[in-house]
Amino acid sequence: MALTRFQNALLYIHKAEERHGSITHTPDSDPDLIAAQKLLADKYIEPTDFEPDENDLKIKKLIERGYPAHYIYEKLKVDKPRVLRIKKIYGLNYRTKFKYKISYKGRPDFYTSYAQGICNYVGISNCRSQRAILKAEKLGYTVSKISLYWWEIPDEAIYKTCNSEVFKKQGNNSWLNKELKWKF
Numbered sequence: 001m002a003l004t005r006f007q008n009a010l011l012y013i014h015k016a017e018e019r020h021g022s023i024t025h026t027p028d029s030d031p032d033l034i035a036a037q038k039l040l041a042d043k044y045i046e047p048t049d050f051e052p053d054e055n056d057l058k059i060k061k062l063i064e065r066g067y068p069a070h071y072i073y074e075k076l077k078v079d080k081p082r083v084l085r086i087k088k089i090y091g092l093n094y095r096t097k098f099k100y101k102i103s104y105k106g107r108p109d110f111y112t113s114y115a116q117g118i119c120n121y122v123g124i125s126n127c128r129s130q131r132a133i134l135k136a137e138k139l140g141y142t143v144s145k146i147s148l149y150w151w152e153i154p155d156e157a158i159y160k161t162c163n164s165e166v167f168k169k170q171g172n173n174s175w176l177n178k179e180l181k182w183k184f
Contacts, residue, residue, distance in 0.1 A: 005039045012036035050089055059086045064172055066095035066150025095150040095175055096161050100133075103142040108168075109157045111148070117160040118143065150175065158182045 003011070016032040017023055026033050052060070055076060062072045063086070072083050086092070102110040102121055110121050115129035122136045133143045151172055153159065160166045166182040167174070174180055 009036040009039040012039070052086075056082075056086050059083055060090055060092065063087055063090075063092045063094065064151075066097070066152075068094060068097065093175065098146060098148045098150075098153060098159065101144045101146045101148075102136065103144075104140065109154070110166075111146075111153050111157055111159040112161075114160075114162055116162075120160065121166070 012032040012035045013023060016026045016030050016036070019032070020026040020030070023033075028034075055078060058076055059072055059078065059082070062075070063083075067075075069080070069083055072078065073080065087094075096113040098111040098113050100112050100115075100118055102112070102118060104110075110117075112118060112121070115127070115132045118129075118132040118136055119125065119127060122132070122139060122141055124132065124135050124139075127135065136143050153169055155169055155171060158166055158168050161176070164176060167176060168180040168182050170177070170180055
């Protein structure tokens with residue numbers, strides 16, 4: 001009968017303990033400890049062990065462009081653990097799809113995913129999406145319902161995601177960049 005991953009990891013830990021007396025005295029560079037960590041932690045990947053293939057680079061590109069996880073699974077026919085692994089290795093985050101574009105004379109276009117973003121940008125109290133759009137239009141703003149991914153938003157535009165401050169886009173790598181905070 002084959003051993004489970006957990007049982008194999010315990011064997012590696014036992015070898016390390018025999019050599020060093022205790023797991024607490026085992027150095028992080030011990031090969032048996034590293035093998036146990038790899039078996040126990042699905043997300044543990046030694047950066048030197050990782051060589052991306054063509055699909056890994058495609059996954060990275062789609063995440064950077066703002067595509068959601070389910071789209072990546074379907075488009076590339078890959079499973080969730082692989083996408084999560086690439087996301088973790090490169091330190092990437094999923095990006096929201098933008099639903100509203102607000103234009104006003106003399107200001108750069110503003111993109112947001114939530115009605116709350118419209119309210120904050122226009123300076124009105126909290127309200128539902130349709131009411132926010134009507135109030136914004138009464139104040140002279142043009143509000144368009146859109147469906148755009150991160151890479152489709154033009155540079156120099158400003159944007160707000162849920163529970164974030166307002167930022168300016170400067171290329172695809174500027175997602176939530178603290179140096180690009182927008183001040184009204």
